Amino acid sequence: MVDTNQPDRYTREIVGRAAKTAVKSVAKKAVKALAKKLLVILGPWLLLFLFLVMSVTVFFGMTYSAMPTEQAVNRETVTAEDAASIEKIRNLVNEANRKHLYVVNSQPSRPLYPSEYAGKLSGFTDRYGQDVQLQLEWGVAQALALFQTIAENGDRITDEMREQFVKDLEPYFYYRPSKVYVTTTTETGGSQTSVQEVHLLVESNTLYGWRQYEYEWVTEQLDENTSIRYERLKNIRTLEQWTRLDNAIKNYLKPRDAEDLALMRTAVLENARAYSRKAENMDWLLQYADAAEYLSGATVPPELTGFFREAEKQYGIPWWFLAAVSFKESGFNPQAENESSGAYGLMQLLPENWARVSRTLGFDPQADRDNPRAQILAGAYMLYHFGLKSVDWTADDSVWQKATLPVLKVYGGFVHVPVAKRVLYGDDPLKWAEAEYAGPIWKMAVQLRDGSISGGGVWPVSGSTRITGYFGEDRGSYIHKGLDIAAPEGTPVLSVSGGIVTHVGWENPRDHSQGFGMYITVRDNNNLYFYGHLQAESPTVRKGDTVQPGQRIAAVGNTGRSTGPHLDIRIKNLQTNAWIDPLLVLTQK
Structure with missing residues (x-):
């Protein structure tokens, strides 16, 4: 991967990766036109890129499954120096992503960027995960540095170049506090309300653009006795698009016109994906090609x-x-x-x-x-x-x-x-x-x-909406990434979505008291669904099975590190590789 002393080898490898990524987005990218234009802009270094892209595009259907994995490609080329260089830029980007996380008191009436505020957060906390989607990836800075080196006929990518691009593109996020209210009517006619404190992103300024986010209060029913009130995302308004990335490209790569600028932007982003992304949904979608079979309200x-x-x-x-x-x-x-x-x-x-x-x-x-x-x-x-x-x-x-x-x-x-x-x-x-x-x-x-009956995901615990732990809770040594729903042992656990079962078993087969105990994972086109602390012998599915929304897959248990019978339901967005608040999926009515 990154070899500061051997740019020829490094360029060849990254070109190969970029070609593989370009193949996967050929349906929406004008790959051949892009490569042809880049030949003029950046010179003969990209001849190999053009050849590889055109070749594998033609033979995509026959050869994709035979392509070597990223690990196999890297095994022969990664050196200790490469690894150290990658680690350095990742650390720079991680620091930049957490540098400007500001808390404001209300919805802004005017743009907040580039103001800085005393109230700061230590990590991404937007309930909708918009911040995770917009964070700076190390591959963007690395790709810009690579193209600058090629454009200037340089012999190496320097740390100073990477640091400058990270600084130019460090994101700004502004949040305000909000609350989620879950109210349950008791058998005696009274009510109990639990409150979850959350943060909502109200403004972002990133390489993708300058955006503001608006919300509205809504009340929805979980069942006949339980309601939830929260602020739902209402609108996203773009004030500027691509400004900071385009400025970096203009300053360092010197495009001749708007067309060149757009092509360079595409090249940078495609190369960044080749660098940064490790989990590819393409493999799964090719294996299970009939995507409609796994769609449900939870998939949206x-x-x-x-x-x-x-x-x-x-x-x-x-x-x-x-x-x-x-x-x-x-x-x-x-x-x-x-x-x-x-x-x-x-x-x-x-x-x-x-x-x-x-x-x-x-x-x-x-x-x-x-x-x-x-x-x-x-x-x-x-x-x-x-x-x-x-x-x-x-x-x-x-x-x-x-x-x-x-x-x-x-x-x-x-x-x-x-x-x-x-x-x-x-x-x-x-x-x-x-x-x-x-x-x-x-x-x-x-x-x-x-x-599902009314959209969104199926509620996963039959007959119980008693929430004992919320997503995002600070539990001292860790942040809770799931939703805890209490119920008696043996209560049916239902699949939130349609999908494929990807795991059934113990977190530690030798010690059933550790971690999540017995757990199941299911995935669909967009999400991974995790069901933890299940009753030991309760799973009714096996790895590879197809499940439908609302299908019984197990029962509530008390296995693993648990203080009482409950289900720990977690949902990961596979596009961003980030855990999201399950209530967002379960309450979209």
């Missing part, structure tokens, strides 16, 4: 669920249908971009449609380009006016599916059947659209609709 990112429901109220299109369209179009990625058409965001609106519809809905086409609420409402607006306003969603599935087909044909851009596909579909765009676009959306929509 919690920060988006409220926006889908708002669109449902406004346009009468069910949240589960809108979410299925979004998943098909973008995989729930607000920054997904089709390089050939320019379609962008969660609902993949074309630039001309976005400019018109966003203004119609009162949004700013530039400032709200990355605003997920604006993207979802704009997509729903277009679907409504394309013809979904007349669909009877209470009818049998075959009826509403038939009614939505012409709309999806237009929305998906299925106009003229390509010559290569006419052997399958003739000259019938409807047949083409149904097979490759509408059909998958219908399947995902039904899965989302039937995955």
Whole structure:
């Protein structure tokens, strides 16, 4: 990896990694155009990059599974000097990520950046995990340093270069305190309320841009006796986009024009992913290619669920249908971009449609380009006016599916059947659209609709909503990353989502009193679900099994390091590799 004395070897290795990453994003990146442009900008060092990218792109379907793992690639090339250099830049980035974590008292009426405040936090604490998604990754600084070295025809990447890029891109986060109230009505008619103190991100200034976050108070029912009141993410507004990263590129890499700048930005981010990301969802998604099989309400990112429901109220299109369209179009990625058409965001609106519809809905086409609420409402607006306003969603599935087909044909851009596909579909765009676009959306929509009663995840403990430990609690030697739900031993534990069982067993088979005792993990397209302290012989599933939302998988126990019968439910976002508050997934109604 990092070899400060042998740039040739280092460049070859990183080019190979970048090529592998580029292959995985070929559907949304103009890889060949990028490589060709970079040849002009950065010179002959990238000839190998172009060759590798074009080669493996052509043979992607045949060769991806045969590619060596990152560990195998690194085993022959990593030296002690490499490891020390990587450790140094990681430490720099970790320090930078925690340098500007400020607590403010209220929602800002004006931008806070670059102000500094006395109240500071020691780590990322946003309840929605926005800070984790926006943190600086060491690969960004390393990629910038690499490209600067190549552009200047240098012979090594220096510590000073890395330190400068980290300093230029260190993120700023501003939080305010909030609370989550869980109220339970007792058998005698009284009520008990527990309070969880949390922090909400209100402003961020990072390499991705300058953003502000708005919230609204909502009350939802966990069951007939228990309600939860909290502040739900309402809006994300972008004040500036890419400013700090673009400034660094302009200062050090000297792009000739806006097109060069955009291509350099893409190159930096793709190389950063090649450096930094160790967990790849691509392997899992290829192994379990039918993604719709594992979709449920829990799969929808919690920060988006409220926006889908708002669109449902406004346009009468069910949240589960809108979410299925979004998943098909973008995989729930607000920054997904089709390089050939320019379609962008969660609902993949074309630039001309976005400019018109966003203004119609009162949004700013530039400032709200990355605003997920604006993207979802704009997509729903277009679907409504394309013809979904007349669909009877209470009818049998075959009826509403038939009614939505012409709309999806237009929305998906299925106009003229390509010559290569006419052997399958003739000259019938409807047949083409149904097979490759509408059909998958219908399947995902039904899965989302039937995955849970009202959206969100299934409550995991049958008959009990008594919370005895919250996510984010400071327990002295550690921060609690789960939600503790107390219940008698033997109470059924239900799967929050659909998915694949990835573990069943003891944390320490030789000592059942350690750690989480008996535990199960399940994963779907976006999350890993962890169920701890289960009853010893209670699991009803095995590793590799497919489970459905609400399916019994085990029973509440008291195994491991536990002070009483309870379930410790934890949820990890696999895109950010960060644990999230389970209540966000379990209460999105």
